[in-house]
Amino acid sequence: MADIVLDKVSKKFPDGTIAVRDVDLEIADGEFVILVGPSGCGKSTTLNMIAGLEDISSGELRIGGERVNDKAPRDRDIAMVFQSYALYPNMTVRENMAFPLRLAKLDKETITRKVEEAAKVLELTPLLDRKPANLSGGQRQRVAMGRAIVRQPKAFLMDEPLSNLDAKLRVQMRTVVSRLQKQLATTTVYVTHDQTEAMTLGDRVVIMRGGAIQQVGPPQELYDHPNNLFVAGFIGSPSMNFLTATVDEGRLRTALGDVPIGDRIRRELEGADAPRDLILGIRPEHFEDAELIDEETRRRGAEFTAPVDIVESMGSDKYVYLSVEGERATSAELEELAADAGAADFSGAGSNLVTRLSAESTVTEGEDRRVWFNLEKIHLFDPSDGRNLTLHEGRAAGALAD
Amino acid sequence: MADTTTRAKVRWGLLDLAVVVFALTPVLWIMSLSFKTPATLTDGKFIPREWTLENYRTIFATDQFVRALVNSIGIALIATSIAVVLGAMAAYAISRLDFPGKRMLIGVSLLIAMFPQVSLVSPLFEIERQLGLFDTWPGLILPYITFALPLAIYTLSAFFKQIPWDLEKAAKMDGATQGQAFRRVIAPLAAPGLFTTAILVFIFCWNDFLFAISLTSTERSRTVPVALSFFTGASQFEDPTGAICAAAVVITVPIILFVLFFQRRIVSGLTSGAVKG
């Protein structure tokens, strides 16, 4: 049991590239922290530095209050679960799980007892004498977890442990990991590129991009109050809609019509170097079929009419894709997010709005539909640096805040 | 693509049979000859009419053959062990480390693999005579190592690349030192590759004729393939055919055993080194 502190930790590779820069992070004892970001953001390097598998170029790493920069992995007393599971193919499940204990020179009986306990927790008992080659993906994953928990280390490090499983199993294992972590109350650092895993698993989520931390916080806070365009676009599925917006005579001109802005935003935009062009962000669930809105709610938003492209009925609600005129919002952050999703070179003409409407909506494909959106929930971003302009003291307040 | 009708099976079966007959006929023929009595040796029949072990008794009674067999086994084993050890070191470096000159080494070993051995015969003949290595074991072991090394390096680096080196990290996380990680995790995984390479290299050394006939002159270091070509039989007037065939069968047996027991490994060893993928 221990806390983990990263104090201005950086990683510079021999060829001069910086994979991780000045990461400050305090992970409390027993906390479950997720490192998330697109590939190449430095999350795995960070994890490897905590593990001791990569040297720390500068900064300090403390585990349980003790500086461990120069300690070998074996002396840090932490366990790691690898993406490939890294099970020893020449050993049985039992031997795999016993391996760290045997290296720690525990006596035979203790080893047997501990392995059997761990196997019971993970329901591996009937598989103990099999070789990894004869296990399914999910079973291998559980053995990898078993090998980590068996010696009760100070902390668990997990490097995309679920990404090799199929979708259904992944959801199932997610709950297993979550329950196990709560049960053992061991400090856990978990790396993933999947924002759903990040949202569902962790106490706190760390979003990284280009080797630097973008935002740290509980999942809901990141979702509701993103610091910047990158965080806003990365968290949430389907992701936030982004539109271009221009400031003109105290109003925002957008493809959804003119949007009024409150005093606070106006003050923000009055500065000499304030951007004239902004990016407007709206999450899909902040739209609604205009027919289903009561008057009280209607006043808090604005309405527009747009042709309906596709309707996907999910049962609980409907995903409705609307075509809107106008330019697509562009910025370095958005390009990076699109590339990470593999959609960098695939986007229809114009912009497409993804909205999540109530199941009761009678919307049909091909018609023009009147749609309402919530002005209190929209975000405005500065395209040059991605900053969220609607954020005030860490709280997003929409466009109308005074 | 899976066409599992009986007709398809029969068709494949016939093709298989053709391959087996094609591959085995010369081997069975020389075995057959080795069991024939001198009287029936020249009857031209594929299957012996009278069986005898006389030919085997003859060759094991002559010093000429036994000595050559000892030479063959000794030289091949020593050359194989050295080539595999040196090859494993180089292959580890090639597959795991980044250093300038790596491509150069790969290029050089590729060149040597394609090198016409006969071009080396004349200078080696002269050099070894001057150094006193001519007609000695080391005189053969050295060129064998040289020509086996490219084979060993290629096969082994292909094997090493397949080893999940993540396991080394995992072992370290599990509390192993560098040495323990190598001994308990990596070495057991590398062993099959080393073994397969050893078989391939052994076959290569066992097979050689050109160096053996050029760089030896007496029974001191003559290997079996060469001894075969000098066989005269027990007396000068006796036809050596039966004896040659018996000796040929004796040196074929280890190869057939290797192939029977390690077919899968030999195939993977031969194919992995040659083609990337």
Added chain:
Amino acid sequence: MSINATPAGADVAADGTDSRSGRHATVPAQRDNRRRKVPLSENKRAERKLGWLLCAPAALVMLAVTAYPILYSVWLSLQRYDLRFPAEREFIGLENYVTVLTNEFWWTAFGVTMLITVVTVAVELVLGMGLAVIMHRTLVGRGIVRTSALIPYGIVTVVAAFSWRYAWTPGTGYLANLFSDGAPLTERASSLAIIMLAEIWKTTPFMALLLMAGLALVPEDLLKAASTDGATAWQRFTKVMLPVMKPAILVALLFRTLDAFRVFDNIYVLTSGANETSSVSMIAYNNLIRGLNLGIGSTMSVLIFITVAIIAFIFVKLFGTAAPGSDDGERR
């Protein structure tokens, strides 16, 4: 996007996992500059040292036993040097080369070697491809086929050669009376045919194994897609399998061509070079070990080496980037 690439984004690119940033037109150049300037870290230097240390023994042995002798053999080839008349040893420049290159026997042997090389490699390619397909796709007895195919590969060439010799020896052999009453190994054409047969028998399996490795690279789905697209079996073979297998085929051809050019054991046992069936290796050996003429023998060695180098060069030109080992630099 290429203009406003943030420095952070560029740094990530070299992480190796990020392929996207390759699109920044300006970044690779910057990175190269940086790489040159930065001194090697302790780790990197240790890695280099270990790499060299591990490779040194193998490299030294290979160089000592090939590079030095080949230079020495060039030196020998410029001398009159006959071990039977050691007193007459002297430097004679290129005279040996003139002697060899104007010698009828040399050119006959060269022709024989080329003929054997071209015919055996061509036949082996066809047979080997067939064998590879059988070994790869057969529905029954895959293990048996592979095992028996390996036997010719593993068997000692001299042993196989003796088997063929006795098979064609009148009186003894089961094949001797197949075509004529004469002795096939005493006539030039039939001797060459038998030599080639022996070569083909011995080395087709090796060719087939290399080709099979190429076959294994052809994705099953690709063949399925081709057949749903309406391709016949032959079209699937020529349009789908062959292009994917091209590198494997070139590797197999290169190895086998150079190997065939060295043909020696079979000829030695089957005909001893009688009736103008000598290969270049054979007459080099004869001049050297039987004739003890080191000067002429070395000249032939050098000429063979040059010929092989030319063949290899042509193949490597054909390979382009498909040359074996060319990927080892990047892939770890």
